[in-house]
Amino acid sequence: MSTVAFIALGANLGQPALQLQHALDLLAKLPQSQLLQQSSFYSSSAVGYTDQPDFINAVAKLKTCLSAAALLQAMLAIEAECGRQRTFQDAPRTLDLDLLLYGDAQIRQDHLIVPHPRMHQRAFVLHPLTEISPDIFIPGLGPASAFLPLVADQQLSVLTAGKPLG
Structure with a gap:
């Protein structure tokens, strides 16, 4: 049985846009998985x-x-392949992948918390998420779009147009 998951991607070292594209290519190659859509950068x-x-x-x-x-383990392997080093919290990075949503599951175990606990507080997550899934619901919180006004003061610029895949 398949599940639809949403993954946040971020990078700010090296060539971030190329690294995000490479990570998307690697996500598309995951076993038993299909990349359905990506947001704008x-x-x-x-x-x-x-x-x-x-x-x-x-x-x-x-x-x-x-x-x-x-x-999550596959995402960590992709980060490692892309040179991710965990030096300190919120450090610059070549690639960061966060599992935002996994279907409508609410999971709390070891290093896995879904929905991502801060996703509703971050414009750089909410805008691309609602771009590709405008009516997405964050389990336990409500519609993602309801949080957009709360992050309106966070600066964000669209760099590229997203594309449906498949």
């Missing part, structure tokens, strides 16, 4: 540790038969 300021370059962000929609835990 957005530019945003760093959150937390702000003394670093701006990020390029996007959201991918993936249909998968992988469990949430297996998908």
Whole structure:
């Protein structure tokens, strides 16, 4: 049985747009999975540790038969392949992949929390997410679009147009 998952992508070291595209290509090659859609690429300021370059962000929609835990492990492997090093919280990075939603599941186990606990507080997640899925519902919180006014003060610029796949 397949599940639709949403994955946030971000990078601000090296060539971020190329790294995001490479990560999307790798997500499309995951076993038992199909990349359905990707959002536009957005530019945003760093959150937390702000003394670093701006990020390029996007959201991918993936249909998968992988469990949430297996998908997370695959995402971590993609980050590692793209040179991700975890030096400190909110550090600059070559690639960051976050599992935002896994169907309508609410999961809390070890290093896996779904829905992503801060997704509704981040313009760089909400805008690309609602771009590709305008009526998406965040389990336990409500429609993602309801949170857009709350992040209106966060700077965000669209860089490229998203594209449906398949």
